[in-house]
Structure formats: C-alpha cells, structure tokens
Amino acid sequence: MSIYSYFKQWFKDFLEIFDKELGEIFHDSGAMLIFFFAGIIYPLMYNGIYYHGLLDKTNIAVVDNADCPESREYIREIDATRECNVKTKCVNIDQAKKLMEKGKVHGIVYFPADYGERLNRKDQAFIYIYADMSSFLYYKDAMMSVNHVMISQLHDIQIERYREAGIVGEAAEMQAKPLQYDEEYPYNKAFSYQIFICTAILLVIMQQTMFYGMALISGTQREEKRSYAKLISERKGLGAGRIILARGSVYGMIYLALTLYVLTIVPRLFGLPQLGGFGDLFGLSVIFVIDCVFFSMFWSSFITRRESIFMLFLFMSPICLFLTGFAWPWYSMPKFYQIFSYILPTTFGVQTFMNISCAGADLVTCHDAVITLTIQSIVYCLLTCLTIYIEDWILRHKTQFQEAKEKFAEKAGVDIEENLRIIGGEEAVERYRQERQQKQ
C-alpha cells in the first residue's frame, strides 16, 4: 500500500467515525442535557449563587457591660466597618446567645465591666468575641472587624499614653510604631468567595461534564454491543489512532467552544478578574481540552452501561474541586493527595487559569503546569490506545468470558433462571432461554 492510499484511507475512516459520533451525541437527550444544559447553564448558575461572594454587614450583637465612652466609641467603629453591622445591644450574654441560636445575629462582642477602668489605669483591657461557627465566613467577618478597629484604637491609646509619659509628636509616633508596613493584596483584595470558588469551578464543570457525557455515550454503545473498539477487528488495517483521534475531535470541538465561553465570556458577565490575554486563555483552553478528551476517553473505558457513570463517579466531582486547592492550599495537602491529584487535568488547569486571569501570569510563567498537562495528555492517549486493544480482545473472547461467568455462578450456587423468574417473571426466563438457544 502506497503512502498516498494509506492517508486517503486514514482520512476516510477518520471522517466516517467523526460523523457517526457527532450524530450520536445529537440524538442522545441525556448527553445533550449534560453537554449543553450543564455545560452552558451551570457556569452561569454557580456564578449566580456566589455572585455576592463578599459577606457584608454580618449582623452582630453587642453586650456592653462597661458602658463607658471608650467602649461606645469602639462599638460605633465596629458598626462602621464593612464587615459588621451592630444589630442590637443586648443587656446580657444570655440574651445575645439566644439571638445567635435563632440565627438573628452571627457574632457577639462582649465588653466586660472593667473595660474603661482598665484603659484609664493604663492596664491591658479585654474584649471578647463569640463567633458563630456555622459558616467560617461569619467568624472571619467578626474577627476582621473587631481586630481592625483594635489596631486603630491601639495606636490612639498608645500615643495618648506616650503623651502622658512626656513623649509627644513624631517621637511618640516613632515609639508607638517603630516599623511601618504596607499590606498589599495584589489579587482578590477583599477575599471574595466568588473569586475563590468560581474560578475553580468553571474548569471542573468542563472536565466533569465532558467525562459524564462521553461515558454516557460510550456506555450506551457498549450496552447496544457496538463499541468503537470492535472496529479494530471488523476492519483490517484500522489502527486505534484513527478511532481515538476521530472521536476525540468531536468532543474536542464541542468543548473548545464551551471552554472558551467559560474562560472568556462568563468572567465578563459576572465581573470575575480578567487579567489574562486572550492568547493565553486560548492556549490554555486548547491544552486543557485535549487533556480532558483523553482523560475522559480513558476513564470511560470502564463504563459498560449508560447509567453506571453517575453511580460510580458522581462523587468524584466535589473531590476534583477540593484537589484543585482552591480552598485548602495544594501545598498543605497530605503528600498522597498531591500525588493523586496528578491524575486529574483540573488540578493544573484550574491553577493555571487562576494564575492567568486573576494574577496576570501568562503561559510562559506557568510553564510547569502546561508541561504537566501535556505529559498527562500523552500518557492518557497511550493508555486509551491500550484499553481499545484490550477491549477488542475481551470482545473477541466474549463467549469464553460468559461461559466462565456462568460456571462460576453455578459453583457459587446462584440459580440464574430462578433469579430471573423472581425479578422479571416467566417472560424474562423465556427470553433468556431463547437467547441461549440462538447462541448455541
């Protein structure tokens, strides 16, 4: 066979498989729901849920037993911070606690009776916070607000005390704060929850919907006994390369469009940071989608029925999200999970996306992650080829497997016909007997 005819045949097979797979997707309502409903709506939905990612004006209660000018000023300043809103002044801790149990306030600030007295005695005065731990964001708000006010008050009190000791003006400033510092938060300045979770969740949605959809399709194909792996023995000279490239391009094409939508349009709609250039985002999309295609293709090799994917792998979605390190930092994870996260495209895809769009990095800065994604793609591509040949071998030896299974069942004391009679009635047994006769 000349090289020319080889390539001609190659492209013919490629287009044929491509065409078939594309048609299959558009005729499957489950896959359409996953690809187009989940792929398009879910990014919007999650951004909608987390749109006000900043918890502002958390209601708190104040118990002011000191009732002195200093404590009153402190309370006014807490009320003025972005984080907290002084909702009520309670007469005692019990009342405030009741309000917190009812969910009306999410924090209590308590000034003991000797607060003003201690300040005037130049002692250390205490303030107590009781934080609602039902969400850590409540705790963070109460802590941040009270501590910020504390730092500003601290400075005033210190200057006052130095003045009394006879140190005034610049000298007092120098004593009170010999070192100055600037706090800089270059990215996600206000610690918005939307930015944390949405940047991570967008690519996780892409990977997981592609995986579920592809598994749904290949599960159906296997269930209906027309797995793509059969093509290898059905047509002579057809290699696995054509099959996976043709099938892969179908999903790659759909998901390149979806990923670009998710990485460029969605952030614009919801005001997520967009520091990255289009070129970098496009490059990331291409690398990420190719990786996801081979990832999904490899793992969907284990799916033999159309519904099994949700039963077996749905629980992995939140795990993928946590492994990206969006909340719990990647470097604090146990070693085992750091290594485990190397099998997922999202770990590196999400980190690169965050760094590009929120921290203004480019693909060159993130070359480590890009290289990892590329290596992942190559490994998954090779593994997929391998599974195709293995599946082909299994399909060719199917009858042997079936017989072995039946023998094993017999040995274990399982009566297949009895089972069928109980589950599906006489008709099912009849059908089973007919099928066996046909085979023989």
Next chain:
Amino acid sequence: MGRLQNIRAVARRELRIIGQRPIYFFGTIVPLVLSTIFYLTFFGEGTAEKLPVGVVDMDRASYFSKALGRELGDNQLCKVVTYKSFVEARTDMQKGKIAGFVVIPENTYKDVLSFRRPTFAFYINGLYFVGGSMAYKELLTMANMGNGAVEREFLRAYGYSEDEIMGMIQPIIVECHPIGNKEINFNYYLSSILLPAVLSMIIIIILIYSLGSEMKYGTSRHLLRTSGNSITVAIAGKLYVYTILFSILGLGLIFLLYDWLDFPIAGHVWTMVLDMLLLVLSSEAMAIFFIGIFPVTRLAMSAGALYSILAFSFSGFTLPVEQMPTAIQSLAIGFPIRHYYLYYVQDVLYGTGFAGWWQEAVHMLLFLFLPLMVMPRLKKAYIYLNFPRN
C-alpha cells in the same frame, strides 16, 4: 395481611436484584467509603500547616532580617522561602507557589536603630481561600510582634516595668471564642456536612436507578404483579430494603464522626441520629419524585445528578444562603441537606434541644409528601411503558 406479604415479596425480589448486579455495591458503599476516607484524611488535623511564605531580603541578612526569617520559620504554620529579588518572589506568587511574601528594604536594621521608621511591605496571595487568610493572619501578627519587640527594647531603656510595658504595647486584647468549634478546625466544619451530602447524593442516584431500571429492563409489570398491582406496595417494598441499607450507612457516618472521631457536639448524638434518618427518608422521597416526573431512566438520572451536585452549594454551609441573590435563596428549601445543615447547627453547635430543631425536622418530613404526587404517574409508566426505555 396480603399487603404485608406483598411488601416482603417485593423486598425479597429487590435483594435478588442487588445481589445480581455488582453496580449496587460499587454505587453505594464504595463511593461513601472512599469519600469518607478522602475528606477525613484530606483536611488532616484540620489546620493548614507549613504555608510557604517568601522573604525578599534586600537588607543583606542583617540581624533584623535574620530574626524575622527565624521567627517565621519557627512558626508551625509557616515555611520560609528566601528570594534575592522582588521579581522572583512575584513570579512564584503568580504561579501559586507561595501564599505571600515580605519585602525587607535595604538598611532596615540601620533605620530601626536610628529611629527612621523603615517601611516594609507584605504581599498576600488572596487566590486560595485558606492559604491566603492564614498567610494574612501570620504576616500581620509578625509585623505587630516586630513592632512590639522594638518598642519593648526602647521602653526597657526608659526604665519601665514589664507590666507597664505590656500596657503600652498592647493596651487592648481581643479574645475570640468560636462557639462549637473551638480550634477552628476545618475538618469538623467541612466533613460534618460534606459527608451527609455525599450520602444524600448516593441515595438519590441509586434509588432513581433502582426504580428506573424496572422500566429499562422491562420488569416493571412483573414488579407490579409481585406487589399485588399496587404501586404503593411496590415502592414500600423497595424502600424497606433501601431505607435499612442507607440508614445503616448514615448511622455509621454519625457514629464515626461524633463517637469514634469525637467531633465536638454540644447536643446529643442520638438527636443527630434522628437528623440522619430524616435525611435518608427525605432524600429517598426526592428520588421517587424525580423518577415520577421523568419516567425515563437516563433523563431522571441526569437531572438527579445535576440536582445533587447543586445541593452542596445550597446547603449554605460555606457561603450563607442569605448572601445568595434573592431569587435563588428560596430554591435552597428544596434540598434536604439544607435542612439537615440547619438542624445540625442547632444540635451540634448550640445544643438547643427540641425547641431549636423541631422546625427543621418538620421541613424534612414535608418532603415525604412529594412521592404521593407522582405515584399515579409512575404506575402508568410502569404499566404502559410508554416512555423511551433507556
């Protein structure tokens, strides 16, 4: 008596199905066990440790910058990475390799000694939730401690007593008492809701599959024949098996968390047992509702999957529900795990007893009315099989 016998017959039949198809084992116990192991070990001790924090030392390893590096390095929470230039540190932060860094400008130590109030800067990487806020806390504490240390030396030189010095350096002390989670442990916080949410997801998916596969494999008529042509008996028989199975898993979870691992609990573990049983029942009700609305297995399963993934967000244990857009807020009541969470807050964090959680228990019981609405429709689908089978 006939009904009870029929229920038992359906249950026996269901056990045969479960025994015959390994997917039931791989779809219930395996995901739950793997998730439990994952979340409980992932958060480890519940506090992030060894955050990499950069120090850009332009003061050429003076006494001050060395002391600062030591101070950070001694801290259990931090791990110091030193950089020679600002650009190197910034690039590493853009890559997400460090949680933050401090820049110590030239001549800092000299300036301190000669009262020139040097300014140093710290940069926080706010892109990773826990890492960012911890780094912020550590660096801020360190800056204030550094200030205090210098101040103390001066005050000592002036001849102040130690008590007076403390009054000068730290006139106000803020003490925080986090209620119900004193160590601010992330494991207690997240696993308490994530694991029940995973269980609820498994219940919904498995039960939809179990009810839907009757139509898919064309065995639904035989099921009705076994149940004496009553859909209520058929579902009761199936639930008989699944409720026992899922309750065992759920109670295992509760006792694992609150008894074996000793997660702090202000109320009583038996009230949480009730909470878990209600979660199991209401999730089952949701599953029947789904297959009743879409009597097509593939559609019901896809819809159930999309719904149960959203439940993680709508439970409101990370971003509180009242912070979500108003139009979306009301959707949260349609998720059993949301009520489980509110019940949990009352019992585990506050220990308020019946007065605190009865409303949530009622809310979860209300879910049990959902199946009643769709049962006639499901029965028709079972008899006529007039929907796409897959």
